[in-house]
Amino acid sequence: MNIGIFSLSCCEGCSVEFLNMEEEILDILNHFGIENFRLVKEVNKLPVDVAFVEGVPANENEVAKLLEIRRNSEILVALGSCSATGGVLAPGAKPVGHYVDVDHCLYGCPFSRDELKEFLTSIIIDKAFGKKEYSVCMECSLLENGCLLEEGYLCMGPITVAGCNALCPSNGKPCLGCRGSYEDANLKSHAKILLDKGFSKDEIIDAFSLFSHRDLREVIEWLKRR
Amino acid sequence: MSNPYIPSIAKIMDIIDETPDTKTFVIEPGLSFKPGQFVELTVFGYGEAPFSISGGNEDSIELSIRAVGNVTRKLHAMKIGEHIGIRGPFGNGWPLEKAEGRDLLIVAGGIGLAPLKPVIEWVCKNRSKLNEVTLIYGARKPSLLLFKRMFEEWKKCMNILLTVDEPEEGWKGEVGVVTKLCGKVKEFSDALTFMCGPPVMMKYASKTLIDLGFSPDDLYLSLERNMRCGIGICGHCAVSGMYVCKDGPIFPLDEALKFIEKPHEVQGVLD
Amino acid sequence: MDTFVKIAKSKLKDFLQHIMENYTLYAPVKKKISRFERIEDPSQICLLPNRTEISLKPIFLPPKESLFRWKKVEDGYIIEDCLNGKEKKVIFGAKGCDVASLKILDLYMMEVSDPYYASRRKDTIIIGITCEYPRESCFCTAFGGMIPDEYDLWLTDIGDYYFVDIGSERGKELVSMELFERASPEDEERKREKIERAEQEIRKMAKIELEEYQDMEDKFEDKIWEELGDICLSCGRCNLICPTCHCFDVRDITNLDGSAGERIRVWDSCHLFEFAKTSAENFRRDRRARVRYRIYDKFVFSVKRYKLYACVGCGRCIDSCHAGIDIRDVLRRLIR
Known part of the structure; x- marks a missing residue:
């Protein structure tokens, strides 16, 4: 199977993260040929079986490029937060799914390597792949990390979708919510808890807006009205 | 003692297309089981899921499986000769001994006929031990009725009443929900009922039978829950503190009605 | 001795x-x-x-x-x-x-x-x-x-x-x-x-004394469940930190091409949305029902099954709850 990694407007951190997969990349190359990856290849081709698209289209050219990728790929994957939800580029930019059909999303800034491997396996062996319905907070508790929210940090773990294995909290940094939220997340309660803990409305609005401006706009509006 | 979490390797010996979305897998080796029990089936790499045993014996067992999820879809793509993992049998099974000398009503909806097929086969072997026996079976469409190939055989031993929600060309049977047919068994005097189907079906069929005077302690329901470990530890299948995988999956209606956390299948049955 | x-x-x-x-x-x-x-x-x-x-x-x-x-x-x-x-x-x-x-x-x-x-x-x-x-x-x-x-x-x-x-x-x-x-x-x-x-x-x-088998069954439809359901984050921390919670999820992980793998079990939480979900139905879709289930599993169902409360009063769930749910308050209301 062939894959391509395509960059629209963004920091290209997901492309870099792909290259960071030193341990796994050889195994991946046993199963996939990379047909298109501007960061590392001079000759880039279409079509591909699986297109990973990072970033969002920022102009007509990029929209056209995205449409061309869609036409020339079996499976299109929104790679990373910007592509999947608009991420830090929202509200100005719209996610890839606004322009074309997206088959799968790999959330996170950057995406999670473990999740990418899980996704590639699902492609190779035709296994279901889906979004988790629980939080980073759950993953963090499984690691028995201790709690940054308890320590007074503004942590988005309780409303952020799991899959990163609580990478930031495990390294002493509160979750910024880069993976976005999930359907069952109790957004309003988390906002109220943060208010009770003494964070200002603006701080909370900023935290909710940072990566999920679009998906959390309802609760952000609710916060603004309070 | 052997480790109950380790599946034993089994081989797919035959695959029978039952309906467009359901296949029966005949696998070896078989195992000794009670009608109504289930196994946990592993498709290696994809996961494990519970399936009731729809027939067989120590030599081979049959599992009739609808393609709905990750494991089942992969299973449907597998071929004769391929291998799977099996743990079990788990669960309590239907109380067949209670049926002796009495009328037996079997009520099934859709894939719910699978755990009742071994009951029907037991009836056919032990017909003289029972009085009246009736099978009421409903499916969404005639093409989705399971085990049609067996109906002629079964008819020798019992009345079969069929119904579908959406008739297709050539359908001569009833149209409507299973509940409608339950009204037709008024003449049953001392009947035991075994029931399995979607929660909504079981709820309304139970209600109809109770209204007809059937006793809640003679009405048995097979519940479907998220049975993971199969041995009452992992907690996913618990309803009201009962482990459906171990204490069930079959419960008498009167017991289920006493659950503090009412199973969806019996909510409002007495209202 | x-x-x-x-x-x-x-x-x-x-x-x-x-x-x-x-x-x-x-x-x-x-x-x-x-x-x-x-x-x-x-x-x-x-x-x-x-x-x-x-x-x-x-x-x-x-x-x-x-x-x-x-x-x-x-x-x-x-x-x-x-x-x-x-x-x-x-x-x-x-x-x-x-x-x-x-x-x-x-x-x-x-x-x-x-x-x-x-x-x-x-x-x-x-x-x-x-x-x-x-x-x-x-x-x-x-x-x-x-x-x-x-x-x-x-x-x-x-x-x-x-x-x-x-x-x-x-x-x-x-x-x-x-x-x-x-x-x-x-x-x-x-x-x-x-x-x-x-x-x-x-x-x-603590100001709480429980009798050996305290009847809490009649509180199944109490409005407390709605109140707790509103604030609970369903993060599962109370389950994981609890010394008696033992539920686990079973997962299969494989190598890239699925030719080898392992089955693991991971602590799970009855507060999570998919805990009681089957391929056909989610039997505890409501957050309220999930909050209630945990409390009943500790103080009602456990008594029915094992004749004891599945709680030792360590208070870890109280300390770990972001929403400030205090199981002592919950119990006080249930035995009132």
Whole structure:
């Protein structure tokens, strides 16, 4: 199977993260040929079986490029937060799914390597792949990390979708919510808890807006009205 | 003692297309089981899921499986000769001994006929031990009725009443929900009922039978829950503190009605 | 056991050293958070005045463990069981709530013997120690108090000595060493006072007394569930931190091409949306129903099944709840 990694407007951190997969990349190359990856290849081709698209289209050219990728790929994957939800580029930019059909999303800034491997396996062996319905907070508790929210940090773990294995909290940094939220997340309660803990409305609005401006706009509006 | 979490390797010996979305897998080796029990089936790499045993014996067992999820879809793509993992049998099974000398009503909806097929086969072997026996079976469409190939055989031993929600060309049977047919068994005097189907079906069929005077302690329901470990530890299948995988999956209606956390299948049955 | 025994504090290290010669020793250690760890050197041990932040549960039921590994071969699959050999354990320095929790965990995990749990749990020797002063969230007195029914040895600080209660034959064997001395009736009186004082303090703070089987069944439709459902984040922290919660998820992970893999189990939480979901239906879709289920599983269903509350009053869920749900408040309302 062939894959391509395509960059629209963004920091290209997901492309870099792909290259960071030193341990796994050889195994991946046993199963996939990379047909298109501007960061590392001079000759880039279409079509591909699986297109990973990072970033969002920022102009007509990029929209056209995205449409061309869609036409020339079996499976299109929104790679990373910007592509999947608009991420830090929202509200100005719209996610890839606004322009074309997206088959799968790999959330996170950057995406999670473990999740990418899980996704590639699902492609190779035709296994279901889906979004988790629980939080980073759950993953963090499984690691028995201790709690940054308890320590007074503004942590988005309780409303952020799991899959990163609580990478930031495990390294002493509160979750910024880069993976976005999930359907069952109790957004309003988390906002109220943060208010009770003494964070200002603006701080909370900023935290909710940072990566999920679009998906959390309802609760952000609710916060603004309070 | 052997480790109950380790599946034993089994081989797919035959695959029978039952309906467009359901296949029966005949696998070896078989195992000794009670009608109504289930196994946990592993498709290696994809996961494990519970399936009731729809027939067989120590030599081979049959599992009739609808393609709905990750494991089942992969299973449907597998071929004769391929291998799977099996743990079990788990669960309590239907109380067949209670049926002796009495009328037996079997009520099934859709894939719910699978755990009742071994009951029907037991009836056919032990017909003289029972009085009246009736099978009421409903499916969404005639093409989705399971085990049609067996109906002629079964008819020798019992009345079969069929119904579908959406008739297709050539359908001569009833149209409507299973509940409608339950009204037709008024003449049953001392009947035991075994029931399995979607929660909504079981709820309304139970209600109809109770209204007809059937006793809640003679009405048995097979519940479907998220049975993971199969041995009452992992907690996913618990309803009201009962482990459906171990204490069930079959419960008498009167017991289920006493659950503090009412199973969806019996909510409002007495209202 | 008719004689009273005590050990000088200065000799405790020798005692532990002796234990380590014959057993694997687990005791409280304070790093970023306090928990029980395998001890290589007795100086690592940190005897805290009250319970550790992490309970004893992970020693016997780790957050994540492999059940078996498998590999595809020409004619099927080869399975390798990940069940480990037994380890002779001594748990030293556990508090009453955590020791009491093991009895509950045993009931759930060994009704049908879970081989992984059983192999870790079997023959474990428990040397507990009385709490110096409780935490604000402690309420063990609602479930029988600071001293559990079952232990091998129980230490209580009485000044220069630890008073030692002997709870089993195995415990008796351990105190046969020269390190232990005969205790006086005054020593025993001092121990009794110490325990009473601490329990009194808990009672004063907790303000909750449960009868042996308190009827809470009629509160199933209470409006409390809606209130809690509104604020609960369903993060699952209360489940994971709980010394008696034992539910787990089973997952299959594979290598990239699915030719080999393993089945693992991971702690799960009944608060999560998909906990009771089947391919056809989600039986606890409502957050309210999930919040209620946990409380009922601890205080109603457990009583029906095992004739005990599946809670020891350690208060960890209170300390860990972001939404500030205090199980003592919930109980007070349920038994009202």
